[in-house]
Amino acid sequence: MKLAETVTFGGSGLDRAAELRGDAQGLEAARKSGRADIIAHWRGKPLVQGDTLVRLPADHPLFVDLGVAPLLLGREGGRLLFVHDLSAWQPDDLDKDAMNTFLDPTEQHHPCLPDDQRFVELRGCMTRLSARDAELTTTAKAVLSWHRSHRFCAVCGQESTLAMAGWQRSCGSCGAQHFPRTDPVVIMLITRGNNVLMGRSPGWPEGMYSLLAGFVEPGEPIEAAVRREVYEEAGIRVGEVRYLSSQPWAFPSSLMFGCAGEALDEEITIDPVEIEDARWFSREEMVQAFAGEHPLLKPAREGAIAHFLLQNWLADRLD
Numbered sequence: 001m002k003l004a005e006t007v008t009f010g011g012s013g014l015d016r017a018a019e020l021r022g023d024a025q026g027l028e029a030a031r032k033s034g035r036a037d038i039i040a041h042w043r044g045k046p047l048v049q050g051d052t053l054v055r056l057p058a059d060h061p062l063f064v065d066l067g068v069a070p071l072l073l074g075r076e077g078g079r080l081l082f083v084h085d086l087s088a089w090q091p092d093d094l095d096k097d098a099m100n101t102f103l104d105p106t107e108q109h110h111p112c113l114p115d116d117q118r119f120v121e122l123r124g125c126m127t128r129l130s131a132r133d134a135e136l137t138t139t140a141k142a143v144l145s146w147h148r149s150h151r152f153c154a155v156c157g158q159e160s161t162l163a164m165a166g167w168q169r170s171c172g173s174c175g176a177q178h179f180p181r182t183d184p185v186v187i188m189l190i191t192r193g194n195n196v197l198m199g200r201s202p203g204w205p206e207g208m209y210s211l212l213a214g215f216v217e218p219g220e221p222i223e224a225a226v227r228r229e230v231y232e233e234a235g236i237r238v239g240e241v242r243y244l245s246s247q248p249w250a251f252p253s254s255l256m257f258g259c260a261g262e263a264l265d266e267e268i269t270i271d272p273v274e275i276e277d278a279r280w281f282s283r284e285e286m287v288q289a290f291a292g293e294h295p296l297l298k299p300a301r302e303g304a305i306a307h308f309l310l311q312n313w314l315a316d317r318l319d
């Protein structure tokens, strides 16, 4: 698909400077000499000012007492870029109920920062960030989340230590090395003639339908995962499958493979354990939904690859 990389989080050609990851001393020297910028995350939320990631100097007071080196994200215009995790900071006025909603609307302001610099939910700002800032923050979010949930060695159970500027954890006890994980997920635009197959999960907001999706299993090619998931969830057999576009989705660590598939059947039989409903919608109904004028169907969320695939299907731009 020619437009594949224009999807949100579709990449910005970031130079990840992987050859520097093993040089802890060199990285520290770059930070001390002012040749580095640091972005900040707090519990998965990036620090932004308007629609831009805030880049702070390495000696900013926020980072003085953290006691850990930041993770290396890459290199930009001759300067190195890192991320620091400030999740240990406890704001005074946390609204925990609001933070636990699907799209956390709360913003956190650290007293060491100007008033217009805020930690915000990535889902809320992802479509307004530049491609570079989107890549930086989704990378940071995924890797930081992995460190939080993989502190202990999966081989021997001892606590492991961060290595390679954040791109590895090493176990001092048994010598095992662990690397940040990415979970492959297929999401598929299944069509039959003028219609597209959409489903909804229990608990979704009323009227919300999206493309069917599911995790790829070990030993399974992407095409087979598409056919299996659609058959399991909707009882529809799928013929030809083709890959369209991919999207890193750091909620917490998926890589979405957007595919198109041709349905061989029309009659839907849902698996009620997996989904609450599935149905065919015509192109005309999808146009109505995106205009906010469909009586039932709400449009897929902007920024998600489902939205991107559906809009390009409607515009005949899947080639």
Ligand SMILES: [Zn+2]
Pocket: 153, 154, 155, 156, 157, 158, 171, 172, 173, 174, 175, 176
């Ligand atoms: Zn171990």
